[in-house]
Amino acid sequence: xxxxxxxELCLTHPEHGxxxxxxxxxxxxxxITAPEVSQMFGxxxxxxAASVWxxxxxxxxxxxxxxxxxxxxLMMDALRAIRVLPPFYLACHVHLVEINTRLRxxxxxxxxxxxxxxWHDSIDEVPEGPSIILANEFFDVLPVHQMVRKETxxxxxxxxxxxxxxxxFGTAAEPTPRFEVLLPPLVRAAPVGAVFEWxxxxxxxxxxxRTREFGGAALIVDYGHTRSDAGDTFQAIARHTFADxxxxxxxxxxTAHVDFQALAQAAEDIGARxxxxxxxGAFLRRLGIETRAVTLMxxxxxxxxxxxxxxxxxxxxxxxxxxGSLFKVLGxxxxxxxxxxxxxDNPAPTEPSIAARTNVG
Ligand code: SAH
Numbered sequence: 001x002x003x004x005x006x007x008e009l010c011l012t013h014p015e016h017g018x019x020x021x022x023x024x025x026x027x028x029x030x031x032i033t034a035p036e037v038s039q040m041f042g043x044x045x046x047x048x049a050a051s052v053w054x055x056x057x058x059x060x061x062x063x064x065x066x067x068x069x070x071x072x073x074l075m076m077d078a079l080r081a082i083r084v085l086p087p088f089y090l091a092c093h094v095h096l097v098e099i100n101t102r103l104r105x106x107x108x109x110x111x112x113x114x115x116x117x118x119w120h121d122s123i124d125e126v127p128e129g130p131s132i133i134l135a136n137e138f139f140d141v142l143p144v145h146q147m148v149r150k151e152t153x154x155x156x157x158x159x160x161x162x163x164x165x166x167x168x169f170g171t172a173a174e175p176t177p178r179f180e181v182l183l184p185p186l187v188r189a190a191p192v193g194a195v196f197e198w199x200x201x202x203x204x205x206x207x208x209x210r211t212r213e214f215g216g217a218a219l220i221v222d223y224g225h226t227r228s229d230a231g232d233t234f235q236a237i238a239r240h241t242f243a244d245x246x247x248x249x250x251x252x253x254x255t256a257h258v259d260f261q262a263l264a265q266a267a268e269d270i271g272a273r274x275x276x277x278x279x280x281g282a283f284l285r286r287l288g289i290e291t292r293a294v295t296l297m298x299x300x301x302x303x304x305x306x307x308x309x310x311x312x313x314x315x316x317x318x319x320x321x322x323x324g325s326l327f328k329v330l331g332x333x334x335x336x337x338x339x340x341x342x343x344x345d346n347p348a349p350t351e352p353s354i355a356a357r358t359n360v361g
Pocket of ligand 1: 011019025034035069070071097098103135136137
C-alpha cells in the first residue's frame with residue numbers, strides 16, 4: 001500500500017489507529033506540544049484571535065474553531081486571554097474538531113464551565129459563519145504521499161511485506177505518469193534516489209474556502225519547511241524519541257513535516273490571503289511572549305518562575321531542543337484582512353492582564 005494509506009491506517013484505523021482512543025500527550029506520553037509546555041502559548045494565540053476579531057469588524061458571533069485540540073489546553077488558555085475582552089468572549093462559539101474519544105473527554109473536562117462548546121469529526125460539520133481557526137500540530141498527522149525518483153521517473157513509495165514476512169519500504173513497479181509536471185522548482189532536478197513528499201491539500205482548501213466565504217482567519221502552527229523541497233521526513237515518535245515507523249503500526253505517532261509553501265499555494269489558489277510563514281520564535285516574540293513571561297515570573301514563586309523561563313526558551317529558541325525555528329506559523333485570511341498580528345512587522349498587541357493558570361508547566 002502507498003505510504004499515505006499506511007500512515008492513514010496507523011493513525012485513524014477505527015480499531016487500531018493511534019489517534020482513536022489514546023492520549024499521546026505530555027511528559028508521560030509520547031510527545032509534548034507547545035500548549036503543554038507553557039500556558040503562554042495558548043494565551044498569545046487567544047490575543048492573536050482577539051486582534052483578528054477586531055480586524056473582522058467585531059462581529060456579534062464568531063466560530064472559534066480548533067483542529068486537533070489535544071487535551072483542550074490551548075483552547076483553555078486562549079479563552080482565559082479572550083475573557084479580558086468581554087464582547088469578544090461573548091461572541092465566541094467554540095468548535096472542536098476531534099476524532100479521538102479519549103481526548104474529547106479530556107477536552108470536556110478541561111473546558112468545563114465554558115458555554116457554547118461543540119465537537120465535530122470534521123471541519124465540514126462546523127456551521128457556516130465568520131470563523132477564527134487554530135491548528136497546532138494538526139497538519140503533521142495528515143497522511144503524506146512519498147514519491148521516489150528513479151531512472152524511469154517518479155514512483156510512489158509503498159509499504160510491503162518482504163521475504164522475511166516483515167513490513168518494508170518498496171516502490172510501485174510503474175512510475176506515476178507525468179508526475180514531473182506537479183513538482184515544485186527545487187525538486188525538478190532531484191537526483192535518482194531522492195524522495196519528495198506531498199500531502200493532499202483537502203484540509204487547507206476547506207480552511208481557505210471558509211475564511212474566504214464567511215470572513216475571518218486561520219493560524220497554522222507546525223514543524224516543517226517554508227519551501228517545498230525533496231527529503232524524507234516520515235517519522236515515528238514514541239516516548240519522546242524517534243522510532244521505526246514500520247515497527248509498531250498503531251502504537252506510535254507517525255508524522256511527516258509540513259510543506260508550508262504547498263499549504264500557502266493551495267490557500268492562495270482558493271482565493272484566500274496568505275500571511276507568512278514565519279518561525280514560531282519570531283511569531284511569539286512579536287506577540288509579546290517575553291513581556292508575558294516577565295509578568296508571570298513577577299507573581300510566581302521560584303519553581304514556577306523557573307518553569308516559565310524554561311517554557312519561554314523551549315517555545316522560542318532554535319536548535320535541537322527548541323521549537324522556535326523548526327516550527328513555522330502560517331496565516332490564512334479573508335482577502336480584506338491585509339495584516340495579521342505576529343505575521344507582519346507590526347507592533348505586537350498590548351498585553352491585557354490575564355490571571356495566571358495555576359498549573360504553568
Ligand atoms: N493541538 C494539540 C494536539 C496535537 S496532536 C496540541 O497542540 O497539544 C494531534 C491532534 O489531532 C490530536 O488531538 C488528535 O486526536 C487529533 N487528530 C488526529 N487526526 C485527526 C483527524 N483526522 N481529524 C481530527 N483530529 C485529528
